[in-house]
Each structure stands twice: as structure tokens, then as C-alpha cells.
Amino acid sequence: MTFPRLIASLTMLLAMSASHAFDFKTVGAAPVILYDAPSTKGGKLFVVPRGTPLEVVLAYGEWLKVRDVTGELAWTEAKGLTAKRNVIIRTPNLKIRATPDDSAAPVFVADKGVLLEVTESAAGGWLKVRHRDGLVGYVKNSEVWGI
Template sequence: MHRSHPFRFGRLLTGSALLLYSLGAHAFDFKTVGARPVILYDAPSLKGARLYVAPSGMPVEIVLGYGDWVKVRDAGGDVAWTEAKGLSARRNVIVRSAAAKVRATPDEAAPVLMTADKNVLLELVDPDAGPWVRVRHRDGISGYVKTSDVWGL
């Protein structure tokens, strides 16, 4: 019968706890496809298979960096690689509910300025996310939308 040394088990347990803590403490890193569309690949190389083209302004979550390449996740959950130089620090979010109401203030009783359909891009004006975030539509309408109605935070 083989018995594990208690010290090794303790180190394993401590290491696992630290790993879980660091993963939980890591904030999501989002960027936006820059002024030009980017090609998403199945590997971090121009020789990789081309999966699809991401349009300008599309928000992506950075999953991993590898040299000049980043692994990204889109709003649908698909994961692919692209060159980091094609992404912008400017932040957009995408509406994920059927009809997200953009309100004048961060309050359910505030007047509705516009209703944004699913998959509409909104510029993130204030990156501090709470239950509401401040956004701007490309038509210039600026207001607040519920965090739960958008993806990219």
C-alpha cells in the first residue's frame, strides 16, 4: 500500500489554492478590433488556418498572449488567434439581450433614450462596471445600460 507524504499533499493543496486565487483575482481583459478588420486564425501564425474575419469595432476578450499574437474569445464564445497589433485599447461592448434599454441615468425609472437590438455595438464611455455602464451609440446617443444586457466587460 502506497501512502502519500503529508508534506507533499499540503504543498499540492497550497499550490492549488494559490492558483485558484490568482485566477479569481485576474480581471477580464477586453480590447476592440481596430480601424481595420482582422483575420482570426486557429494558431498563432500567418500559416495557421484562417477561421474568419472580425470586423472593425468588435469587442474581444484576451485569453492569452504569445509574442506578437493574442488568443481571443468573441461574444459567441469562439476562441481564435490574431495579431495583437490589429487590436485597439478603445472599448466597445455588444448588446446580448433582445432589446437593451439605454437610459438617461443609471436607474430603472430613468427615461429611455433608445433601445438597442441584439448584436448592436456600443462604445464603452466609462470602463468602471457596476450594475450599469455608460455607453455611446454611433449616432451620438449617450446613456446607461444594464451590465447584464451587454458583453465585453
């Protein structure tokens, strides 16, 4: 393999590994508009409510290509998103537990689609979360979307 070809292969490998990195942001204080192109002149697709997590797939200047919980891809302005971490429950009737343990008592039960604020990561793939009503408990990373 020639040196230029080796450099090109390594560059592609790095680009591919970077494309699999997940970066989640949360819609800030005001809802954001998702567009079909990185411009306010693009077609408006959706309005996403505040607090909703979005996966950042690509950054292009002041625009971000994002994926929502349904898997849809669209563009939004970076200024509308924050680093705060929220998650959405993936399954119906999920038990939010008192401690990060499958056998721990449930603090509350939440349905699919409920938004929770992440307050900290816990050991063993658990997250400490807070419901908007103030209830706090633990969920597994695999039970939510946005992490």
C-alpha cells in the same frame, strides 16, 4: 504536505485564478483575421470588423487567444487590438436609459448585436455608453457582452 508539494499546489491555485480573469480588447481601425493557430500560416477562420470586443484568454508572444461574443476561440495578432472598450448588446430591444436607473426614461432602444462604445463605468453595475450616431445613455453590465 511536503514543502515542494505545497509550492506546486499554490502555483496551480494562482494559475487557475488567473485563468478566470477577464481582459477585453477591441479590434482597432482595421478588421483582424482570426486563425486556428498562433501564426499567419494557420488556417483563417473569421474576419472580425473594427470596433468589435474580444475577450483575451491567453497571450503567446505577439499572439492572443481570444473569445468572441458567440464563445468561439481563435488566435489573432495583438497589434490589431486596442484597449478601447466597446460592448455588444445581448438582448433584443434593449432600452438605453438616461440615467443609471431601471426606472429612468429610455434615450433610445437598440437591438441585439448592436455595438456601443463604453465612455465610463457608473455605480451599481451600470455603464455609460455611446451609439455611433452620438446618442448617449446607460446600460447594465449584465445586458451587454464585452465588459
